[in-house]
Each structure stands twice: as structure tokens, then as C-alpha cells.
Amino acid sequence: MNKNKKYTEQQEKLARFAKALGHPARIAILDFLAKRDTCFFGGINDELPIAKATVSQHLKELKNAGLIQGEIEGPKVKYCINRENWALAKRAFGEFFCNCQSKKGNCC
Amino acid sequence: MNKNKKYTEQQEKLARFAKALGHPARIAILDFLAKRDTCFFGGINDELPIAKATVSQHLKELKNAGLIQGEIEGPKVKYCINRENWALAKRAFGEFFCNCQSKKGNCC
DNA sequence: CTAATCGTTCGCAAATTTACGAACAATTTT
DNA sequence: AAAATTGTTCGTAAATTTGCGAACGATTAG
Numbered sequence A, B: 001m002n003k004n005k006k007y008t009e010q011q012e013k014l015a016r017f018a019k020a021l022g023h024p025a026r027i028a029i030l031d032f033l034a035k036r037d038t039c040f041f042g043g044i045n046d047e048l049p050i051a052k053a054t055v056s057q058h059l060k061e062l063k064n065a066g067l068i069q070g071e072i073e074g075p076k077v078k079y080c081i082n083r084e085n086w087a088l089a090k091r092a093f094g095e096f097f098c099n100c101q102s103k104k105g106n107c108c
Numbered sequence C: 001c002t003a004a005t006c007g008t009t010c011g012c013a014a015a016t017t018t019a020c021g022a023a024c025a026a027t028t029t030t
Numbered sequence D: 001a002a003a004a005t006t007g008t009t010c011g012t013a014a015a016t017t018t019g020c021g022a023a024c025g026a027t028t029a030g
Helices: A009-020 A024-034 A041-045 A052-064 A083-098 B009-020 B024-034 B041-046 B052-064 B083-098
Strands: A068-073 A076-081 B068-073 B076-081
Touching: A009 A052, A009 A083, A009 B009, A009 B024, A024 A041, A024 A052, A024 A068, A024 A076, A024 B009, A024 B083, A041 A052, A041 A076, A052 A068, A083 B024, A083 B083, B009 B052, B009 B083, B024 B041, B024 B052, B024 B068, B024 B076, B041 B052, B041 B076, B052 B068
Parallel strands: none
Antiparallel strands: A068 A076, B068 B076
């Protein structure tokens, strides 16, 4: 093994975002939330073919990744996209995909 | 449970790409390959803090996701970005992140 | 106060992921 | 032909992920 090499912070960060996006249920949640300003848990749950306990777990992961945030409102919980981190993720993926060069120049 | 809802093909596709990007070693491999036209296994292995068996596994996953391709050349194996699928992934992420709307309009 | 609603957490099972060294096949060098 | 190089595959262990139902706490409705 080599192995004083390490991953960069940027690589770790992008991988964390990507991992959070690496399940169709979480993509579906984000697709859904991205189309509106907010949504209660129930509304999200109704969109998914999985048990509410599992939906709750996926929401927790998205929250840990910083891509969404939740707020208690009466007996319900209101979720929304975290637009600041959304922008960070968008930028990180954008830069990643634009680093691809070839003999003929940049792919972008 | 609901649950005649299903994930769309687009959601499944994006999740597959994201999952492939969901590990810093694979990001590092792609970062590295994206900067050159091709690279042998050994060159990639030298960049990573993990055993060659593990590097080989990560390369296999990236190949399965369609993001890279390998070609045997003498006793060595030459890897490169699969630029066609790279462009597809780039587009899929771009569209995903641009679907985010708010009261103030599109985030993009 | 009691019952119903809402969503999280717990506990568990099954599947997948990550990692490694050893063994291996294929090629090249000596 | 024998030895060295290259990278994959095998077998295994540990950790993580995904999924569910049941139980739970918090709030609201009756």
C-alpha cells in the first residue's frame, strides 16, 4: 500500500453529498420538496412506496447531510430544502463535472 | 403504507450515479482520471491510501456505473473516463439541482 | 380527561459495502 | 523455462444501510 495519501476535504465533502443522493427514495424526496416551499411529513410520506419509519430515516439522513431542514409545527413537522447547502452541493457537483479535460479541451 | 407509488426511471438513474460517487476514493479516482486522457491501474493505485484489491473493487463499481472504462494493454490495464456517460451524469445532476424553485423563483 | 393524530425512535433482520491479504492468471522480462 | 510484474478474483470480517412493525411521546380534538 502507498499511503500517506489522503482524500482532500473537497473530495470528502462531495462524496458525503453524493452518498446522501445515492438512494431513489431520497432523490424522490428532494425532487418533491424542491418543487414547493415546504411540506409536512405526511405529504412526503404519501409520495413514497415505503413505510413511514423508513421515510423518517431517509429524512434524517438528508438532514444530516444538510440538504433539508425540519421544523415542528403543532403536531406536524414541516420540511424544506436547505437552500444554502443546496447551492453548495450544486456548486460542488458542477465543479466536479467540469474538471474533466481531454486532448480536445474541457468537456464543458 | 401507500403504495402504488414508484420511483421514476430518472430518479433511479440519478441515484445510481450518485451512489457511485458516494465514496471519497471513487471521487478521488474520477478527479484524477478527469485530468488526463488515460491512466494505468498502477498510477491510480499510487494515488490512493487503500490496498490494490480495494482500488480494483472501486474501479469495478465505477465501471458498472458506466463512468469509466478499462482496456487491457500488455500486462497493464488502461482506464479512462467514459465521456458519453459522464456527460449524461453531468446533465442529470444539473437538471436535478435546477428543479429547485422557491417563492422568489428558480434557484439557478 | 380520553381518544385520535402525527412522526420519531427502538429493536431487529437481511442485504450491501468496505477493506484486506492471499491466491491466481496473464503477460513480460531475464 | 523461470522469475517478476500487473491487476483481478476469492474468501472473509466488520461496519453500514435499508426496511419494517411496534412502541412511544407530543400535540390536538372530542
